[in-house]
Amino acid sequence: MTPLLQVDGLTVVPRAAPGRCLVSDVSFTLQPGKTTCVVGESGSGKSLTALAVMGLLSRQLQRTRGSIRFQGQGLTTLDAEAMRRIRGRSIGMIFQEPMTSLNPVLTIGHQIGEPLSVHLGLRGRALQARIAGLLQQVGIPPERANSYPDELSGGQRQRVMIAMSIACEPAMLIADEPTTALDVTVQAQILRLLDELKTRMNMGMLFITHDFGVVADIADDVVVMFRGEVVEYGSVDQVLNRPQHPYTKALLACVPDADGKKPLLPIDYAWLEQQPATTAANLQHSMSEPA
Numbered sequence: 148m149t150p151l152l153q154v155d156g157l158t159v160v161p162r163a164a165p166g167r168c169l170v171s172d173v174s175f176t177l178q179p180g181k182t183t184c185v186v187g188e189s190g191s192g193k194s195l196t197a198l199a200v201m202g203l204l205s206r207q208l209q210r211t212r213g214s215i216r217f218q219g220q221g222l223t224t225l226d227a228e229a230m231r232r233i234r235g236r237s238i239g240m241i242f243q244e245p246m247t248s249l250n251p252v253l254t255i256g257h258q259i260g261e262p263l264s265v266h267l268g269l270r271g272r273a274l275q276a277r278i279a280g281l282l283q284q285v286g287i288p289p290e291r292a293n294s295y296p297d298e299l300s301g302g303q304r305q306r307v308m309i310a311m312s313i314a315c316e317p318a319m320l321i322a323d324e325p326t327t328a329l330d331v332t333v334q335a336q337i338l339r340l341l342d343e344l345k346t347r348m349n350m351g352m353l354f355i356t357h358d359f360g361v362v363a364d365i366a367d368d369v370v371v372m373f374r375g376e377v378v379e380y381g382s383v384d385q386v387l388n389r390p391q392h393p394y395t396k397a398l399l400a401c402v403p404d405a406d407g408k409k410p411l412l413p414i415d416y417a418w419l420e421q422q423p424a425t426t427a428a429n430l431q432h433s434m435s436e437p438a
């Protein structure tokens with residue numbers, strides 16, 4: 148079976164400091180209808196990996212090596228117009244910062260409708276009905292379609308982003324911490340919705356999260372990133388139950404168990420001491436944020 152997404156040796160550096168790898172030799176595969184979760188401490192290169200796949204790296208950054216194939220087609224050699232078509236229609240993305248991707252002077256209904264009219268040619272009543280349906284699916288009353296982004300709460304804006312990203316029912320969804328800002332009930336509702344799309348549309352998901360509860364719930368495979376590199380990659384069962392790398396073990400040890408903060412696994416302190424001071428702090432911080 149042709150993989151939905153195949154990333155091979157992806158390497159990203161700052162143009163100003165090409166010797167410093169922010170993403171280094173990253174490889175993984177995503178099959179249709181499957182979910183790959185990417186976990187790792189803050190700054191480990193998760194968002195840059197996602198942005199590189201989308202062809203949306205900022206101008207200060209450069210992909211120096213690596214290939215990215217989507218449904219068998221190389222993405223790195225496509226021109227801007229072809230890439231834009233794929234982005235709107237076949238690959239959806241939920242960005243980590245929703246406010247940067249919503250236009251403050253357009254209503255949310257207009258913004259959700261844009262990919263539907265551009266890529267699917269929907270107009271008039273059919274378009275309005277689809278916008279209302281999408282709002283309902285993400286738990287926003289359809290009559291809010293005429294609201295502007297700054298009239299909504301942070302969680303509601305995040306859900307508008309989710310509605311936009313799945314509007315065209317893409318073959319692949321890249322979701323960068325999509326539910327972190329949402330309360331648990333809404334989070335569960337969104338995860339169910341994504342899971343339903345995954346099953347109905349055979350949609351593949353690349354899902355960035357620091358919540359191991361979510362990983363256990365939705366992942367088929369897990370990529371563990373540390374300082375720009377993949378240190379562990381395997382099935383969810385393998386990574387959560389039989390982690391091999393000291394970093395994965397330390398990450399899992401920071402996940403509180405049902406009774407509180409008791410580590411589930413022994414931390415390899417000898418390994419941890421050889422790492423930069425920020426690593427221990429990051430581990431504690433990134434794993435203890437409320438979901």
Ligand SMILES: Nc1ncnc2c1ncn2[C@@H]1O[C@H](COP(=O)(O)OP(=O)(O)OP(=O)(O)O)[C@@H](O)[C@H]1O
Nearest residue numbers: 161169188189190191192193194195196205207208
């Ligand atoms: N435009 C840029 N120029 C230089 N360095 C950058 C740029 N964007 C990101 N970086 C650096 O690249 C590294 C990886 O960033 P990235 O955003 O991928 O981290 P992340 O794993 O998504 O972290 P978080 O969990 O905090 O979102 C970080 O050290 C970051 O400071």
Ligand SMILES: [Mg+2]
Nearest residue numbers: 193194195243
């Ligand atoms: Mg990020």
